[in-house]
Amino acid sequence: MPTPLTLRRCALAVLAALGLAACTPSPLHQSSAPTSAAGSSASEGVDPALAPFYEQQLEWSACGSQQCAEATVPLDWSQPAGDTITVALRRVPASSGEPVGSLLVNPGGPGRSAIDFLPSFQVLVSAEVRAAYDLVAFDPRGVQASSPVTCVEPADLDALTAWVPDFSTPEGVDEAIARSAEYGEACLDRTGPLLGHVDTASAARDMDVLRAALGDDALTYLGYSYGTDLGATYAALFPERVGRLVLDGAMDPTLDSGEVAAGQAAGFEEALRAYVEDCQAAAGCPLDGDVDAGMAQIGDLFDRTRANPMRTSTDRELTVALAFSGVATPLYAQEAWPVLTQALTAALEAGDGTPLLQLADQYYGREPDGTYTTNQNEAFTAILCLDERAPSAFADMQAEAAEIAAVAPTVGQFFSYGGASCADWPVPEVGALDSYAAPGAAPILVIGTTGDPATPYAWAESLAGMLSSGVLLTFEGEGHTAYGRSNSCVKDAVDGYLLTGTAPADGTRC
Known part of the structure; x- marks a missing residue:
């Protein structure tokens, strides 16, 4: 039996399923201009062993009103001559017909499919931005259309989401760990070696290949929720390639x-x-x-x-x-x-x-007929268990649960004992980066919402502070994320940044 998933995932796609989807900031920072042209320096300075990936030509085909392509990346970035996997892309060409570059987008997760969410992105992003950029969605490695993680049958996922483990005793925790380990082995059996390479840092390295294959000298990117972790990781790995990054509903990648x-x-x-x-x-x-x-x-x-x-x-x-x-x-x-x-x-x-x-x-993502529309549940656990292993000793988790209950007496029980999920995951932990400062990067726009339940506002403050070029934009309101669902102040600030490279003044509040 599989283990339960904790609620640590962006729900933009859920809001789309539900049918959802005023101040004047002053300019301060200037970002580099995006470029996308044949013969550009998009792959300049890369390791020769990686040149075949950076210099690949994407072959676009029609997917209804959109365009589809696949990029090839190393399975293991430490062994570029080894096995490869594919990353799926879907593009909506700039409505002007004259794009200044590509805007890569990610809805969060980990595990959400940006490709499936692309129609909603077309609504979230303003008409002016859609006119200027090719809107490009990609599923990170392990997610949905990009060499996906596969674990169990739909009936097992039903059991996974409904399961109520007993964390009140050491024996109950041991049972949860054992069932989680059984689930992990099922993921390894069905997914193979890929299960050990779906970490956030590897996905961020894939993004740099996508940037080069799209012909952009610098990355222009809009990431929500977990997508901010992905964007911050990219900036830390490739600060010289940062163009215009919008990180909305920010996470703090340094938190345990x-x-x-x-x-x-x-x-x-x-x-x-x-x-x-x-x-x-x-x-x-x-x-x-x-x-x-x-x-x-x-x-x-x-x-x-x-x-x-x-x-x-x-x-x-x-x-x-x-x-x-x-x-x-x-x-x-x-x-x-x-x-x-x-x-x-x-x-x-x-x-x-x-x-x-x-x-x-x-x-x-469960349909009435019992099928699941994506692999978001499997990918979520696989990615998080690679990025970090939480303490799983009963006494440690019990003490943590008491601290959580003190700040959240009604819902804290659902955020406790998370260490059981990854305690015996069948592939080694990769871990986070040592630093996310990204020295030398162009200004990066970080957005926090004061009433955000999933990514608390303090995390946006922290991320903007740790980034050497972070610029904090605050939306005073309720809900998760801001751009595309808040007010004209946020819209104008983000649009101005994406269209001109001019970020709002650090600390602007909307």
Whole structure:
């Protein structure tokens, strides 16, 4: 049986499934101009052993109204003469017909498919940017269309997302570790050696090959959530190749897993409190009393579904793991809060877990027929287990869980004991980089949202501070990420940066 996944993934694609998708900043920093021309220096200065990858010519073919291609990269970047894998790309040509370069995009995760999300990117990105750039989506290695990680059958994924492990005893933790190890072995059996090479640093090196193959001397990039980790890693590895990087919903790549868990738990706790307050101010809210009372009612719902899973209109029950996923999903965007109210009304007043189950399924990419639209769940675990191994001793995780519960009494339980997931992962840890300062890089725009549940605002402050050329743009609002879903202030600041290379003043607030 597989192990449960912790909620550490960007949900932009979920917001698209839900049908969602004012200040004046002053200029300060100037970035290098993007270029894309035949005969450019896009592959200049690379290791001769890597030249065949950097100098490859992409062969584009029609994919409906879009264009598709594949790039070849080394399976193992330390052995460029060894086996290779492919990275899938999909492009929407600049509407002007005269692109200044390519804008690579990533929706986060790890594990989200940028290729599948490309139609939503076309809405998020402004018309002016679409006119200037070829919009290029790519699935990082191990994700969906790019030599994907494969682990188990859909029925096993159903068990994975619904499973409620017992972390209250050492024996329960040992069982969770054992089941996680069994899941990892299934991933290794089906994926092969690739499973040991889907780390973030390898994906960032792939991005530099894509930049060169697209003919750009410098990388222009828009990354959301985990995509900011990918972008920051690229900048650290290739600071001289940084063009215009927008990192929205920023992560702090220097945090350990416990710090990430505590930050996200506190973020979702605060987002849930903000939702409860908003709900109780409107008619038809199923939560009685004040905010504390409303939070207690949601906590009671979790307790009840932990003891007795709730019925749904399907042959699947709503376990507490699925209930939390259903509650958390609409917290990614304030526009989705009414959907949460409807789901909580059904659960609290009618004992019907169907709407919460549907929200959880949208989060995990599960279709009503039981199939999954992407491999995001497998890729998520595979990438995170390569990037870091959290402490897995019972006493360590128990102490961490107490600290998390102190800052997130309602939802902290769902962010604890994460070390069990990767404790016996079958391939060695790769780890993070030693530094993310990226000295010499052109200005990098980092965006943080003050009420972001998934990537707390403090992480954006930290990332902007650690980058030698980081510029912080703040959106004062609720929800995950800002560009394309917030206000004209953020839009104008990002558009100005992408179109002219001029970043807003560091510390601009919208």
